[in-house]
Amino acid sequence: MDTAIRWTGQKARLLQETLGLSIREFARKLGVDPRTVTKWRKHGESLTCNDEMQEVLSRTLDLASDEQRETFYSQLARQPAGTAPEPGQQAGPFVVVSHKFIPAYVGSRLRPVFEKALPHPEGPGGLEQRVLPLEHPAGGSATAHLLACGVAVVHLAEELTLESITELALWRYRTYPTDRAWVGAGLNALLEAAVPGQPKIEDPQYVLSVYELREQSWPSSALPTALHLLTTPSVLVNRQNPEAVEPIGPHVETEKFTTAWTHPDVVAFHGGSSPGLAGWSGVTYHPQPDERALTVREIVALEVDVQGLWALSSQVLDSIEDGEDPVMPEEYGWRYLRGAYSRLRASRPAETAQHRAMREAVLSTSDLPDRLRDAQEALRDSRV
Numbered sequence: 001m002d003t004a005i006r007w008t009g010q011k012a013r014l015l016q017e018t019l020g021l022s023i024r025e026f027a028r029k030l031g032v033d034p035r036t037v038t039k040w041r042k043h044g045e046s047l048t049c050n051d052e053m054q055e056v057l058s059r060t061l062d063l064a065s066d067e068q069r070e071t072f073y074s075q076l077a078r079q080p081a082g083t084a085p086e087p088g089q090q091a092g093p094f095v096v097v098s099h100k101f102i103p104a105y106v107g108s109r110l111r112p113v114f115e116k117a118l119p120h121p122e123g124p125g126g127l128e129q130r131v132l133p134l135e136h137p138a139g140g141s142a143t144a145h146l147l148a149c150g151v152a153v154v155h156l157a158e159e160l161t162l163e164s165i166t167e168l169a170l171w172r173y174r175t176y177p178t179d180r181a182w183v184g185a186g187l188n189a190l191l192e193a194a195v196p197g198q199p200k201i202e203d204p205q206y207v208l209s210v211y212e213l214r215e216q217s218w219p220s221s222a223l224p225t226a227l228h229l230l231t232t233p234s235v236l237v238n239r240q241n242p243e244a245v246e247p248i249g250p251h252v253e254t255e256k257f258t259t260a261w262t263h264p265d266v267v268a269f270h271g272g273s274s275p276g277l278a279g280w281s282g283v284t285y286h287p288q289p290d291e292r293a294l295t296v297r298e299i300v301a302l303e304v305d306v307q308g309l310w311a312l313s314s315q316v317l318d319s320i321e322d323g324e325d326p327v328m329p330e331e332y333g334w335r336y337l338r339g340a341y342s343r344l345r346a347s348r349p350a351e352t353a354q355h356r357a358m359r360e361a362v363l364s365t366s367d368l369p370d371r372l373r374d375a376q377e378a379l380r381d382s383r384v
Contacts, residue, residue: 007057009040009047011076015061016041017250018072022167030056038093041163071250093161095215096168096230097296100156101303102183103311104204107150108329112194114146124348124359125305125340132190137182144187149332151308154183154204155300159214165226166253169233172209173245180204208307209282212296216286221260223275223286228262229253230284231277235263267361269294271354278361285358294354302344302359306366309340313368313375325382326375334379341372 005011016026016037023041027034032053040047049057061069117130127147134142140158147153156179162168184203191198211230218226229236236253238246255261266279274293276285283303287293312332319326344363347356363369 005058005061005076007049007054008045009042009049010044012037012040012049012053012057013044014075014250015057015072017247018068018075019060019064020247020250022170023163030060038163075250093163093215094213094217095159095161097157097159097212097214098172099210099212099296099300099303100179101208101210101307102154102156102179102204102206103208103307104152104154104183104187104201105150105311105315106152106187106191106201107315109191109195109198109201110146110150110152113190114148116194117144117146120145123301123305124344125309126343127305127308127340129304129308134186137178144190145304145308147308147312149308149312149336151311152187153304153307153311154186155304164253165229165233166236166247168211168230169236170245170247172233173237173239173242176207177242179207208303210296210299210303211282211284213284213286222257225257225261227275227277227284227286228266229256231266231279231282232263234281265365267365269354269357269361271352271357274354276354276358276361278358278365280365280367283362294352294358298355299358299362302362305340305344306362306368309337309344309372310366310368313337313371316375316378317371320378326378327382328379334376337372337376337379341369 016023019026019029021029023034023037027037030037030053040049061072064072113132114130117132120129120131122128127149129145129147132144132146134144134154136142136156136158138158140156142157143155145153145155160168160171162171180203184201188200191201213227213230216223216226235256236248238248263279266277269276269278271294273288274286276294277283283299285294285296285299287296316326316328344359
């Protein structure tokens with residue numbers, strides 16, 4: 001056991017990051033409350049761990065792999081006691097509300113469930129829809145948006161308090177598979193209850209995330225990088241094995257902040273003091289108290305329609321790839337897709353400049369326009 005190290009909050013944090021563990025995972029490994037780990041991270045070198053934790057932390061380091069120990073000692077040599085936090089280092093926890101959108105094409109089998117669901121206003125795409133509240137597996141809120149065109153978009157919302165964006169990235173990609181499976185099982189249960197004996201649908205293929213950043217303590221100079229990382233958190237983790245997503249490295253996030261990193265393909269939709277970003281893998285919005293601020297509800301409404309149209313057009317294009325002619329009811333054919341996309345692009349009289357910018361940013365980064373054009377062309381050709 002290495003007893004030469006005098007464990008401080010800063011060194012404990014370094015060990016946590018070297019092992020690639022979230023706060024909860026690290027606390028569980030040490031047998032302490034997650035709030036203890038949070039306190040270590042907050043107070044850094046000014047906090048010395050008690051004698052019992054000195055032994056526990058030393059034992060944990062001893063049990064690490066040779067590569068992890070080498071990384072730890074190498075980083076420790078570069079961080080002498082009393083080192084000030086690096087630029088952009090989070091001074092305390094931040095709070096986000098995660099909004100996950102999980103679409104699935106069901107087709108005409110959705111109609112009996114749709115007819116029993118609750119009425120709901122149309123979104124910006126003018127898609128007729130109804131909703132069913134679901135029981136969220138993690139205690140947040142869950143709503144199934146059932147579109148008349150045969151697509152279900154399940155919206156999961158959950159508030160999270162986190163210490164790093166890497167922790168959020170790990171949570172995001174580690175929960176995606178279970179989210180998709182849960183939605184698939186839930187939709188199949190609804191279909192079976194409505195009309196027993198129907199063929200089961202496959203689990204949804206993807207999840208789109210929107211993050212509402214509610215509380216944060218990054219300095220103003222670091223906030224742009226924080227928003228870019230929240231929008232594209234995949235740059236912080238290794239996803240080669242979807243069942244074992246791990247951090248790319250213990251200090252990648254800090255390095256991103258140090259270099260004021262931004263993603264070149266992300267599109268901003270800032271408005272006043274409420275910044276927002278849209279990218280291929282999601283959206284981040286940091287609303288501020290402002291009567292003209294874009295609301296998260298408006299972003300949710302847009303994403304339900306965007307993901308619904310994505311799933312519908314994917315069904316058409318997948319049929320072609322399988323060597324089949326796409327078949328859609330006349331009322332949901334190419335004219336339906338054309339009309340929905342036209343409505344998505346149209347400005348509304350009461351729409352703010354930021355709302356318009358958000359809508360354009362989401363559409364441009366989603367690749368939906370090209371996908372809809374291809375689907376419309378395929379449906380027209382299938383009628384010839």
